[in-house]
Amino acid sequence: METPVNFDxxxxxxxxxxxxxxxxxxxxxxxxxxxxxxxxxxxxxxxxEVLSQIALAGKAEVDSAIAAARKAYITTWSKLxxxxxxxxxxxIARIMQERAREFAVLETLDNxxxxxxxxxxxxxxxxxHFFYHAGWADKLEFAGLGTSTKPHGVAGQIIPWNFPxxxxxxxxxxxxxxxxxxxLKPAESTSLTALLFAEVCQQAELPAGVVNIVxxxxxxxALIVNHPGIDKIAFTGSTEVGKIIARAVAPTHKxxxxxxxxxxxxxxxxDAAIDEAIEGIVNGVFFxxxxxxxxGSRLLLQENIVDEVLEKLKVRMAKIRVGDPMDxxxxxxxxxxxxxxxxxxxxxxxxxxxxxxxxxxPCDFPKKxxxxxxxxxxxxxxxxxxxxxxxFGPVLSVLTFRTPQxxxxxxxxxxFGLSAGIWSEKGSRIxxxxxxxxxxxxxxxxxxxxDPTSPFGGYKESGWGREGGRHGLSAYLKGxxxx
Ligand code: ADP
Numbered sequence: 053m054e055t056p057v058n059f060d061x062x063x064x065x066x067x068x069x070x071x072x073x074x075x076x077x078x079x080x081x082x083x084x085x086x087x088x089x090x091x092x093x094x095x096x097x098x099x100x101e102v103l104s105q106i107a108l109a110g111k112a113e114v115d116s117a118i119a120a121a122r123k124a125y126i127t128t129w130s131k132l133x134x135x136x137x138x139x140x141x142x143x144i145a146r147i148m149q150e151r152a153r154e155f156a157v158l159e160t161l162d163n164x165x166x167x168x169x170x171x172x173x174x175x176x177x178x179x180x181h182f183f184y185h186a187g188w189a190d191k192l193e194f195a196g197l198g199t200s201t202k203p204h205g206v207a208g209q210i211i212p213w214n215f216p217x218x219x220x221x222x223x224x225x226x227x228x229x230x231x232x233x234x235x236l237k238p239a240e241s242t243s244l245t246a247l248l249f250a251e252v253c254q255q256a257e258l259p260a261g262v263v264n265i266v267x268x269x270x271x272x273x274a275l276i277v278n279h280p281g282i283d284k285i286a287f288t289g290s291t292e293v294g295k296i297i298a299r300a301v302a303p304t305h306k307x308x309x310x311x312x313x314x315x316x317x318x319x320x321x322x323d324a325a326i327d328e329a330i331e332g333i334v335n336g337v338f339f340x341x342x343x344x345x346x347x348g349s350r351l352l353l354q355e356n357i358v359d360e361v362l363e364k365l366k367v368r369m370a371k372i373r374v375g376d377p378m379d380x381x382x383x384x385x386x387x388x389x390x391x392x393x394x395x396x397x398x399x400x401x402x403x404x405x406x407x408x409x410x411x412x413x414p415c416d417f418p419k420k421x422x423x424x425x426x427x428x429x430x431x432x433x434x435x436x437x438x439x440x441x442x443x444f445g446p447v448l449s450v451l452t453f454r455t456p457q458x459x460x461x462x463x464x465x466x467x468f469g470l471s472a473g474i475w476s477e478k479g480s481r482i483x484x485x486x487x488x489x490x491x492x493x494x495x496x497x498x499x500x501x502x503d504p505t506s507p508f509g510g511y512k513e514s515g516w517g518r519e520g521g522r523h524g525l526s527a528y529l530k531g532x533x534x535x
Contacts (some may be wrong), residue, residue: 083260124261
């Protein structure tokens with residue numbers, strides 16, 4: 053008798069030995085780490101282990117960080133040529149590459165995302181963002197934004213927990229390249245890679261005060277937003293907080309960019325390459341546990357391919373490996389926090405009670421930590437909350453359409469407008485559809501592709517302004533950005 057062959061993946065854990073996590077962290081102000089007064093724990097969402105105690109900045113710390121940024125702006129950064137600023141950015145980018153493994157391991161421990169993604173996506177893209185903007189620093193007059201562009205001064209930057217280091221680089225790199233100094237606040241559940249980045253700034257001998265990092269929660273964010281010493285606010289996070297910020301800065305001199313929520317339609321026409329589209333659907337909504345503002349969380353299927361796509365999609369979803377994010381074979385890691393898990397569970401229950409049919413891939417979860425299986429809802433209509441609200445988790449709502457025009461109408465029937473996906477072999481249909489869709493980023497026969505040269509941002513309640521590319525530079529220059 054033949055012995056059955058076991059094709060299961062053996063565990064392939066990444067070692068955490070490369071990172072040293074301190075028991076307590078302070079703030080990074082004027083080039084130095086300054087002890088905090090109050091602290092809160094940061095945990096590993098895959099194990100619920102307390103990793104460290106993070107400082108909570110109040111008014112005194114925010115005041116001193118903004119004062120340090122102003123001083124650095126006046127005394128050093130605004131006096132340097134673009135070429136000199138560029139050298140610092142190149143240096144930061146190279147150090148990030150040298151310390152890439154350390155960043156990836158730390159990001160995965162603090163955020164819960166699979167090491168494969170932090171190692172292959174977040175960290176390389178973060179370094180690429182610095183390299184790209186380093187190149188612009190001495191060429192701003194050739195960006196088509198005027199020949200005598202001026203920075204705003206001090207930028208206040210507030211970022212979310214889904215791509216902690218990458219969002220930091222989207223904020224810090226263009227700000228420094230254009231000559232601004234910054235005060236950045238990472239999200240409360242994922243501060244560690246920002247604090248490691250502060251060490252990189254020291255290692256790069258960036259002049260003191262050019263980058264300041266204060267940690268804390270929404271109250272710290274609000275102190276930055278409302279501070280009179282800030283000239284520009286850049287925010288990535290929820291639409292709800294984005295609206296609070298827009299209201300707060302409206303009567304002030306502050307310039308603002310907002311990168312908010314989304315509910316992207318991923319549209320599969322019947323002439324699409326179905327097997328490729330299946331991969332695109334999976335990457336579109338299950339990448340990074342679905343904690344992606346541009347996630348393709350509304351699947352729009354042409355009616356005559358519904359059965360084929362759903363059957364193949366379920367087979368593919370059953371192969372998604374959920375579990376230890378430090379395992380190099382893991383596809384879907386931990387949900388970032390208990391709070392976020394409760395939100396996903398709650399909206400999924402709403403989906404069921406509104407009449408959606410739920411199917412979740414079979415998974416064995418680790419005993420501790422926050423987990424949610426890749427899930428799809430069929431029989432969803434446009435009025436269902438799971439078709440309208442951002443779930444920010446591995447949950448896909450499936451809707452159907454008969455004609456291309458119906459697909460466009462359904463895709464645009466949302467208060468958001470961040471991204472969209474089109475799957476078709478037909479060039480004319482692709483061009484037509486991409487002109488109909490009200491979304492800032494449109495992917496064709498792919499999804500969730502990011503590049504520092506490409507502007508990213510939304511329409512409607514998905515935000516104001518663009519990040520990345522030449523367009524992203526304008527947000528950090530006076531008179532050419534969204535004022
Ligand atoms: P999420 O719901 O994804 O956690 P949030 O918009 O609440 O997104 O958080 C994104 C970032 O905004 C975090 O760094 C958070 O601390 C910060 N934040 C939350 N509330 C406020 C506020 N009222 N003003 C400024 N920043 C805030």
